[in-house]
Amino acid sequence: MRHFEEELAELKSKLLEMSGLVESAIFRSVTALTTLDRELAKSVISNEEKINLMEIEIDDAATRLLALHQPMASDLRFLTAAIKINNDLERMGDLAVKIAERALSLMEQPPVKPEIDIPQVARLAESMVRRSLDAFVKRDSELARSVLTADDEVDDLRSAIYEELIRNMQAEPATIPQCVNLMSVVRSLERIADHSTNIAEDVLYLVEGIDVRHHAETKRH
Amino acid sequence: MRHFEEELAELKSKLLEMSGLVESAIFRSVTALTTLDRELAKSVISNEEKINLMEIEIDDAATRLLALHQPMASDLRFLTAAIKINNDLERMGDLAVKIAERALSLMEQPPVKPEIDIPQVARLAESMVRRSLDAFVKRDSELARSVLTADDEVDDLRSAIYEELIRNMQAEPATIPQCVNLMSVVRSLERIADHSTNIAEDVLYLVEGIDVRHHAETKRH
Numbered sequence: 001m002r003h004f005e006e007e008l009a010e011l012k013s014k015l016l017e018m019s020g021l022v023e024s025a026i027f028r029s030v031t032a033l034t035t036l037d038r039e040l041a042k043s044v045i046s047n048e049e050k051i052n053l054m055e056i057e058i059d060d061a062a063t064r065l066l067a068l069h070q071p072m073a074s075d076l077r078f079l080t081a082a083i084k085i086n087n088d089l090e091r092m093g094d095l096a097v098k099i100a101e102r103a104l105s106l107m108e109q110p111p112v113k114p115e116i117d118i119p120q121v122a123r124l125a126e127s128m129v130r131r132s133l134d135a136f137v138k139r140d141s142e143l144a145r146s147v148l149t150a151d152d153e154v155d156d157l158r159s160a161i162y163e164e165l166i167r168n169m170q171a172e173p174a175t176i177p178q179c180v181n182l183m184s185v186v187r188s189l190e191r192i193a194d195h196s197t198n199i200a201e202d203v204l205y206l207v208e209g210i211d212v213r214h215h216a217e218t219k220r221h
Numbered sequence: 222m223r224h225f226e227e228e229l230a231e232l233k234s235k236l237l238e239m240s241g242l243v244e245s246a247i248f249r250s251v252t253a254l255t256t257l258d259r260e261l262a263k264s265v266i267s268n269e270e271k272i273n274l275m276e277i278e279i280d281d282a283a284t285r286l287l288a289l290h291q292p293m294a295s296d297l298r299f300l301t302a303a304i305k306i307n308n309d310l311e312r313m314g315d316l317a318v319k320i321a322e323r324a325l326s327l328m329e330q331p332p333v334k335p336e337i338d339i340p341q342v343a344r345l346a347e348s349m350v351r352r353s354l355d356a357f358v359k360r361d362s363e364l365a366r367s368v369l370t371a372d373d374e375v376d377d378l379r380s381a382i383y384e385e386l387i388r389n390m391q392a393e394p395a396t397i398p399q400c401v402n403l404m405s406v407v408r409s410l411e412r413i414a415d416h417s418t419n420i421a422e423d424v425l426y427l428v429e430g431i432d433v434r435h436h437a438e439t440k441r442h
Contacts (some may be wrong), residue, residue: 063301070291080284080304087305167395173391180387183401187408 004069011082017088018054019133023126025051025096026192030122033103033185041107044100051093058086081202085136088195091094092129095188095195102181102188112178116161116166121189124154128196135200141207143215147200154193161186225290231305232282233358236310239275240354243310244347246272246317247413251343254324254406262328265321279307302423306357309416314349316409323402323409333399335389337382342410345375349417356421362428368421375414377417382407404439 025044032041062082065071071079128150135143165179165186246265253262284302286292292300349371356364386400386407 063297066287066301067293067297072288076284076288080287080301083301084308087308161244162401166401169390169397170394174403176387176390176397180383180404183404 004065004071004075007061007065007069008075008078009078011058011065011079014054014058014061015082015086015089016133016137018051018086019129021047021051021054022089022092022096023129025093026099026122026126026129026189027117028120029099029103029188030185031153032100033106034119036103036107038104039108041100041103043099048093048097051090055086055090055093059083062086077206081136083207084202085133085199088199089129089133092192094210095192099185102185106178106181109178110175111183112168112172112175112182114175114179114182116164116182116186117157118161118182118185118189121154121157121161121186125189125196126149127190128154128193128200128220132196132199132203135203136206139207141204144200144203144207147196151193151197154190158186158190159181161210225286225292225296228282228286228290228300229296232279232286232300235275235279235282236303236307237354237358239272239279239307239310242268242272242275242384243313244350246314247257247320247343247347247410249348250317250320250324251340251406251410252400253321254327255340257324257328259325259328259435262324266318268312268320272311276307276311277312280304283307298427300356302331302427305423306354306420309419310350310354313413313416316413319409320406323406324405327399330399330402331396333389333393333396333403335385335396335403337385337402337403338378339382339403339406339410342375342378342382342407345371345378346410346413346417349375349414349421353417353420353424356424360424360428362425365421365424365428368417370415377412379407379411427431 028040029044031037032044062079066076066079069075128147130142131150132147134140135147145205162183165183169176169179246268249261250265252258253265283300287297287300290296305346349368351370352371355361356368383404386404390397390400
């Protein structure tokens with residue numbers, strides 16, 4: 001049986017690798033959308049399997065560590081947080097696939113150009129994924145808090161984009177199917193940001209023992 | 222220190238209580254929408270705090286059981302599944318709040334009557350929540366599988382409703398803001414169904430040791 005600390009370090013590095021895969025999936029799905037790149041969109045969809053397999057691998061590793069080493073207190077909290085965070089990452093991977101699917105659907109429709117900045121939302125969401133995972137691995141509560149702030153920004157952008165899309169649909173009803181697809185993309189990005197927020201909240205609980213889940217959630221509504 | 226089995230039974234009963242709160246929140250949010258009942262919608266929003274507190278209570282209880290009793294194999298899997306399922310239930314509670322918020326927003330707008338059957342989707346989603354939790358507590362894989370089947374039904378209904386709403390928006394652009402709200406409600410119900418599916422997949426893994434997560438997800442896309 002290997003040393004606990006060594007296996008824990010390996011688990012952390014696997015979670016960072018998983019987060020890298022998920023960030024890349026988000027980036028590629030949005031790039032596929034903006035550059036109308038069908039192959040890129042398909043690569044996100046075919047890559048989902050890898051993320052799914054990695055989720056199971058990490059889940060098994062964390063459960064094995066719990067079973068074999070029966071860690072106490074802080075390591076225990078870390079492992080249960082890892083199980084939840086892994087789950088959040090896998091769902092973000094699913095959302096990147098949803099974006100890629102909407103991108104493919106938009107490529108079949110006449111192009112529309114509403115004044116909306118999806119890449120900006122995507123950059124924010126990717127940065128939230130990266131920061132929430134870094135905050136977890138480094139147990140950095142300040143970094144975790146920065147994710148909560150970014151989430152408010154994403155929510156504001158999402159509202160503004162929705163309003164713009166509704167105006168666009170009313171002005172040009174022929175573009176409604178495309179605008180519905182774009183709404184779906186923005187919503188998926190918002191949900192990715194929400195998953196990062198969940199991770200950041202888990203980190204704050206882990207590091208500071210404070211439960212911010214209520215407050216953060218009250219703020220979001 | 223109380224007996225492990227006793228504490229485990231208490232944890233199960235808390236999870237069932239939590240699932241009851243969540244089912245009730247879903248039911249009330251949709252009833253508020255269909256009967257235009259402002260007070261009912263507000264009660265869903267004010268009740269969210271209770272669900273959030275319960276999530277923390279269950280999370281703490283499961284982690285304490287892991288720490289104090291250091292269970293092996295099957296009980297360990299059960300407890301890590303309980304932590305994930307608890308998380309899914311809390312997010313379903315958030316989604317019921319989102320539905321209640323959309324209901325309140327629709328009450329401020331001129332009424333629209335597209336031919337869509339939101340209560341049917343809601344009934345299916347509630348039944349999935351109940352069955353997935355029952356399957357977990359009873360370790361009943363057949364019941365868990367019935368949840369996966371119901372999820373496909375929800376996805377089909379969601380697609381049909383989306384198409385109807387898009388037709389409605391194109392025919393009457395003035396109703397676009399209302400239709401966007403209705404889309405949001407249906408999407409929230411679909412996400413509630415997805416969370417139940419996650420629970421059912423965890424149950425199948427717990428009971429049969431088979432990982433159905435890939436296949437079920439591949440099917441959904």
